Amino acid sequence: MADAQPLLPLILDPKDLNEAIQTPALASKLIIVDLSTQELYDLGHIPGAVYIDHKRLTCAQPPAPGRLPSLEQLSQLMSDIGLTDESHVVVYDHEGGPWAGRFIWTLDLLGHPNSSFLNGGRDAWMAEKFDLSNDTPDTTPSNYTAELVNPDCRATKEEILSELDNIPNSWAIWDARSQDEHNGTKVLAARGGHIPNATHLEWTDTLNKSDNNKLLPLPELEKLLNKKGLTKDKTIVSHCQTHRRSGLTYLVAKALGYQNNKAYDGSWSEWGNDPDTPIEPA
Numbered sequence: 001m002a003d004a005q006p007l008l009p010l011i012l013d014p015k016d017l018n019e020a021i022q023t024p025a026l027a028s029k030l031i032i033v034d035l036s037t038q039e040l041y042d043l044g045h046i047p048g049a050v051y052i053d054h055k056r057l058t059c060a061q062p063p064a065p066g067r068l069p070s071l072e073q074l075s076q077l078m079s080d081i082g083l084t085d086e087s088h089v090v091v092y093d094h095e096g097g098p099w100a101g102r103f104i105w106t107l108d109l110l111g112h113p114n115s116s117f118l119n120g121g122r123d124a125w126m127a128e129k130f131d132l133s134n135d136t137p138d139t140t141p142s143n144y145t146a147e148l149v150n151p152d153c154r155a156t157k158e159e160i161l162s163e164l165d166n167i168p169n170s171w172a173i174w175d176a177r178s179q180d181e182h183n184g185t186k187v188l189a190a191r192g193g194h195i196p197n198a199t200h201l202e203w204t205d206t207l208n209k210s211d212n213n214k215l216l217p218l219p220e221l222e223k224l225l226n227k228k229g230l231t232k233d234k235t236i237v238s239h240c241q242t243h244r245r246s247g248l249t250y251l252v253a254k255a256l257g258y259q260n261n262k263a264y265d266g267s268w269s270e271w272g273n274d275p276d277t278p279i280e281p282a
């Protein structure tokens, strides 16, 4: 079992990560994962960070390329970063955190609770002028066997179809895409529109653009979600096109302590390409 008490908070500020990597007892347990791009990683990354191509978090197969990959693929990925029950994983990317959130969702599915989201990611780290490194760390691979310990973090198409009558009462669908995608005026699948009664709140609305895309303060986020009817008494299901942007919205609901928090990894690429799913506008 992983440690019950995480070494670092879920939402981690750059200054706290900087302090942690300089504290040997902590640093030895950290796995820092850079989910930006190979080019950015090569330009400089947080000292000790390993680069992971975000495609490894997905099945990358049409028609829903963002769906969860096989357990074999996840076992290989987590073994490559050296994940063990004692590890605390810190994740970041370069665009406000969608892939970082998706990585944390994956760890949640696998039952690895000890993880942190670097608030503001690479941009905030650089803006606060902490060191970048060009060294590739020596990683000791582990022999990690992935299992879906917490499958409830994931929603499937079938599950959403069976709960349609409960939306938006006891279930809420958080559509994290743009307004045009939600309305169906921008179509990225065979059909455009949204899951009936889905709630639109674009993922970027949870970020403070004037502060390097750090998350808005949690009380502000809670107010924003409540105003939209995305309340804690409901099961919340985040989705976007391929469960990248909804990686961040899943993370936001998690940070706010939502107990029934799921993400739909099939997302619109699955729903909108299925001729039999109901959509709005019809």
Ligand SMILES: O=S(=O)([O-])[S-]
Binding pocket: 066, 240, 241, 242, 243, 244, 245, 246
């Ligand atoms: O998955 S995505 O909607 O961010 S392209």
